[in-house]
Amino acid sequence: MRSAIRRYGFVLPVLAAIAVPPGPAAGAGLSDDLLDHMVGTWHLTGTMGGKPADQRVEARWVLGHQFLMLHETASAGASGASPAYEAEPYIGWDAVSERYVAHWLDIFGGRWSETLGYGKRDGDAIAFVFEYPDGPFHTTFRWDKAQGTWQWRMEQKNKAGQWEVFADAVMRPDTEAK
Numbered sequence: 775m776r777s778a779i780r781r782y783g784f785v786l787p788v789l790a791a792i793a794v795p796p797g798p799a800a801g802a803g804l805s806d807d808l809l810d811h812m813v814g815t816w817h818l819t820g821t822m823g824g825k826p827a828d829q830r831v832e833a834r835w836v837l838g839h840q841f842l843m844l845h846e847t848a849s850a851g852a853s854g855a856s857p858a859y860e861a862e863p864y865i866g867w868d869a870v871s872e873r874y875v876a877h878w879l880d881i882f883g884g885r886w887s888e889t890l891g892y893g894k895r896d897g898d899a900i901a902f903v904f905e906y907p908d909g910p911f912h913t914t915f916r917w918d919k920a921q922g923t924w925q926w927r928m929e930q931k932n933k934a935g936q937w938e939v940f941a942d943a944v945m946r947p948d949t950e951a952k
Contacts, residue, residue, distance in 0.1 A: 803839025804867050808898060811917050812842060812924060817849075817950075820926070820943025822859075827943050829859070841866040841877075865893075865900075876902050876913070911940070922947065 816831040828849040836843045841864040848858035861880035868875050874893035891902035891913060899916040909931045916925040928941035 803835070804841070806842075806867065808895065808900065808917060809842045809865060811919075812844070812915070812945075815948040816924070816945035817948040818846070818926065818943050818945045820941065822928075822941040822943065827941065829943075830948060831945055836864070846880075868892075874900055874902065876904075878904070912937075 812833045813835065814833060816833070818827060818829040818831050820827050830847050830849055832845045833842055835841070844861075844863045844865070846859070846861040846863070848860070859881060861878065863879070864877040866875050866877075867873075871892075874891075874895070876891035876893060878889075878891060889904050889906050891904040891911075893900045893902035898919065899914055901912060901914040904911040904913065912927075912929040914925075914927045916927070917923075918925065924945040926941065926943045926945060927939065929937050930940045932938050
């Protein structure tokens with residue numbers, strides 16, 4: 775009996791792995807009529823952290839069309855910050871939990887990138903909540919169909935527990951993109 779278990783003990787895990795069907799989105803790319811509007815090259819202007827923001831945002835589907843990647847870079851000479859801000863948020867869909875997920879990777883490194891954002895769609899907007907080590911943070915992307923623009927708004931709680939605007943910007947199609 776023991777030799778049979780040793781000899782065939784690997785069979786059960788293999789059979790279990792084969793018997794578990796893939797999730798609903800496994801192998802199929804994400805189809806999202808709202809996020810499709812974000813694909814392209816954008817010029818973002820507004821305020822971030824109380825300072826003027828002037829950035830270029832390139833959005834494209836990556837990783838088998840499972841995530842929309844935004845490559846966000848400060849425009850030349852913008853804000854004078856050193857180093858210039860750069861980020862690569864990845865927005866996907868968790869079919870099991872029925873919510874959006876955002877992986878926000880930026881120049882601030884691993885500590886701030888370990889927190890996932892979870893989002894819900896409401897009409898032409900997706901509102902994400904990030905539970906960062908220093909408190910919750912909201913990021914909302916709102917599509918303005920009439921203008922062909924995106925509003926990008928970020929809010930955080932201050933030390934008094936009040937929500938305050940961290941960023942309020944608009945993304946317009948970048949007419950100078952090559």
